[in-house]
Amino acid sequence: MKIGFFGVGHMGAPMLKNLIKAGHQVRAFDLVPELLASAVAAGAESGESLAHTVQGADVVISMLPSANAVRSLYLDERGILNAILPDALIIDCSTIDAATAKDVAEIVAKSGRSMIDAPVSGGVGGATAGTLTFICGGEDQAIERARPILECMGKNIFHAGSNGAGQTAKICNNMLLAIHMLGTCEALQLGVDNGLDPKVLSDIMQASSGRNWSLELYNPWPGVMENVPASKDYEGGFAVNLMNKDLTLAMDAALRSASRTPMGSLAKSLYGVHGSQGNGSLDFSSIQTLFGKIEE
Amino acid sequence: MKIGFFGVGHMGAPMLKNLIKAGHQVRAFDLVPELLASAVAAGAESGESLAHTVQGADVVISMLPSANAVRSLYLDERGILNAILPDALIIDCSTIDAATAKDVAEIVAKSGRSMIDAPVSGGVGGATAGTLTFICGGEDQAIERARPILECMGKNIFHAGSNGAGQTAKICNNMLLAIHMLGTCEALQLGVDNGLDPKVLSDIMQASSGRNWSLELYNPWPGVMENVPASKDYEGGFAVNLMNKDLTLAMDAALRSASRTPMGSLAKSLYGVHGSQGNGSLDFSSIQTLFGKIEE
Amino acid sequence: MKIGFFGVGHMGAPMLKNLIKAGHQVRAFDLVPELLASAVAAGAESGESLAHTVQGADVVISMLPSANAVRSLYLDERGILNAILPDALIIDCSTIDAATAKDVAEIVAKSGRSMIDAPVSGGVGGATAGTLTFICGGEDQAIERARPILECMGKNIFHAGSNGAGQTAKICNNMLLAIHMLGTCEALQLGVDNGLDPKVLSDIMQASSGRNWSLELYNPWPGVMENVPASKDYEGGFAVNLMNKDLTLAMDAALRSASRTPMGSLAKSLYGVHGSQGNGSLDFSSIQTLFGKIEE
């Protein structure tokens, strides 16, 4: 397949490499020359312009940092929509608000083209290993067309619903992740403050009704689990800043739909405080330290 | 073994039956004559008095509703401590505060007897099926002596630490359970309010980083999962009132140890509001309805 | 002065009457024929079209329910901007988000006209009595031009800053109002649950560091204060739905500026729950009932 790929940063670069490794012919574009050069070094062709990047492409993939960037890429006066082949498939892997995702997809659909939203989870590690999870929104047919492409980059492909549903499902999941991570941190701190061993308590809760993904794979207490950020000074992993971005999207969606999210809102406030105290680039499990004790 | 058993209500009665089924000789006591009669009908001897109930017993088990009841049973002027054989083992299965559990066990230890706290999780269903989880606090040797007895009534026996640690671990677990249940409810409501199907969203989150026990075994959205309280008008299961009791114990422990539990405290407030609105005897997953939408 | 007035509903109608009473010549417009007829009956001229309403007007006032309505009135293809005299003053009294207020004012300014945002507090009572508070954003000169007009309708005119600042100040104030109302309700309930008389406790806190506007003028406990909504079945006053609207604006602003508002967010969640349980049209002090006790 011929693929046009926009955005080859931390996430986009390893995704692009996996597409090339799978035998696809990829033409890349990025506003940052160094990133584009890296992509070319990895075997991509260099997109000379927005239009050149999608010329003749069967599939267009974008991995951009914001809703404005996505809207602008496809729909601006200088946007690429009309340069894309009428029967090409457009896959937007950016994490943005569902309203924009739906809106852009509708305008794309009016031009006769097909688009899905396919935000990912799994981080740079998953992108590099080709084990990302894609949570997709769009029509059945479009998702099925995308599946073999996505399977070059990930191992779980979910179909959440119509356009925008991929974005909605991702932020619901990540809000829940923030909540059970915080709950896990509080439970561990409460136990330790009352004399329990964090490893013993973790094992008991993981085997009981407290069980959750944070306990199972990502224990936030330093030393309980090897090879997780908590045991590496909270480096690597999924940054507090990114969690704050996703929680902002979740809260924005909740305001639009008048949904009540008391626990999600508090999680947003706590991650906001934590990020503002200089921890934005640490892994999100570092929120454990917000509950630590010092001499008062 | 000869066992003296105090408290044969909803939980105690099926636990006692499993002990009898395993061949133990059990003498029961309860302040409510009907409950005691039921126990006798199930094969227990009738304890004529507190002292008579423990006469000659190798093991004494209590399953009582409050810390005061436990303290009173063992330590009051008319309490049974001195009537218990010096080498008998005492197992308190009540859910009470860790401070009382530790305190009573210390006084018991001074008399030369051995005691463990062994609060359970698994509810009436688990008690009946003999699949309870026991979370124990006490000395290694005492836990090992208790193990074969506990295995007649449950399948998971955890050793959390010294006396009181069983109580602490249980409330840490149940606080975390309340938090991820609430988080799951909020995530499902946010998704549905934004057009997602609750079953599809549940499957996606369960396969992603939102995964937790509530999603896996106890989905709170009616109809997503069969045979859970949510699909039976929130009847059966673990009552809101009991969750409120456990959260009160968790908050009490947090106040004593000056631990910060913002998410746990909010969970307590939300379950408190929910219970006070007439839902105290419903299953705790009914907190989903606190987030439901009606015409505003 | 000749005034064009858009939006003569619950708030706009009494504001318009006070302008007429002060001797101004007002031409009114509303999409609802009955409302327009009422305004005409009160002495206004009938605006036959958007453009006709502002023809020859020295001042244009709008009191509309949403940001979209404001944007549309002034800036749509069929919007009225170009029909307004170049030296007329535009006063938007709607409560909308500050970003839209600023945006519209900037476009208006490019056309050479002058606009201020002047959201009100004081409710229908204040609008009728002519005692509203106007919290204004815009240039000094424009505020001073508006002052004599606003003084026909209100008694406090604040200048919060540049365009949009009136909206920002209003939502900051109303978020704080929601927080101290909730705090007052919780403190009263805690006191009463522990045996205090709500009137005695109110007097003590009002004379101490707990003092706040809710205690002083708007006690939420039924019977403590005469002539407040709490003593009239929570009818009249400032509706829960309107508080939810203002809290939504506050939360939206906080998301845009990445401000942490844990107490404000929780207030939003609690008012959201309260509104969704059928209390949307009650006075906002009815949140007291969320904390009431019933048999559990």
Add this chain to the structure above:
Amino acid sequence: MKIGFFGVGHMGAPMLKNLIKAGHQVRAFDLVPELLASAVAAGAESGESLAHTVQGADVVISMLPSANAVRSLYLDERGILNAILPDALIIDCSTIDAATAKDVAEIVAKSGRSMIDAPVSGGVGGATAGTLTFICGGEDQAIERARPILECMGKNIFHAGSNGAGQTAKICNNMLLAIHMLGTCEALQLGVDNGLDPKVLSDIMQASSGRNWSLELYNPWPGVMENVPASKDYEGGFAVNLMNKDLTLAMDAALRSASRTPMGSLAKSLYGVHGSQGNGSLDFSSIQTLFGKIEE
């Protein structure tokens, strides 16, 4: 009057001085020799023992740091109850839990003596200036007997109800204070983050429905108000640690009475986090800094 006075620390010492200044004959006791020496230097007699301190006293006053200290002073084996004259009046000014206050007073009453709880607000400044507020619990007659003594040390004497009610009213008030201080901080930060001047916004809210004691007398934003802790690096005033102590008492009371306090609980968590980050001895308005922005 002859007065026996227990506890002459930060608060007790200036209170004692005001009693002496008013002409009373005061005998002091403290476990810390330096504090006792200071009291003697200020004109008090030295209590040689607990019993000697109350010998012949018409009034006994205590100002102690904890419930255990109060219970121990009056009721221990070596406690002073029986050494106190049968018709003496006992005034406990300590801030402790209402349950203990009530309990101790009941035992004192059985001995035929009269006791009131009279916790104070106003801090060291108020104690020195003789302008404390006393919030009293006890029988009318006892309060009236205490009034002329209390008026030597304070200017507001409130009667909240029966024994323990003074303690309850004080923690209700201080919980409400914590809540509106936090709300004020959040509102100011939200306004400033959106371009408002903190002084202008403070003036607007103080003149509107956001009005509260924190805005009126204790603005938490540095520089808005002179001579408040916020303008003196948050030094002096009412320490975060003391607010945490009072919030712990409030939460403890709420757990005992099953009262829901979502805002109060969150205030406790936020003050707990703030104190644990090294701010325990700063003034409680320093919670403003929890919301400050830094580069993320």
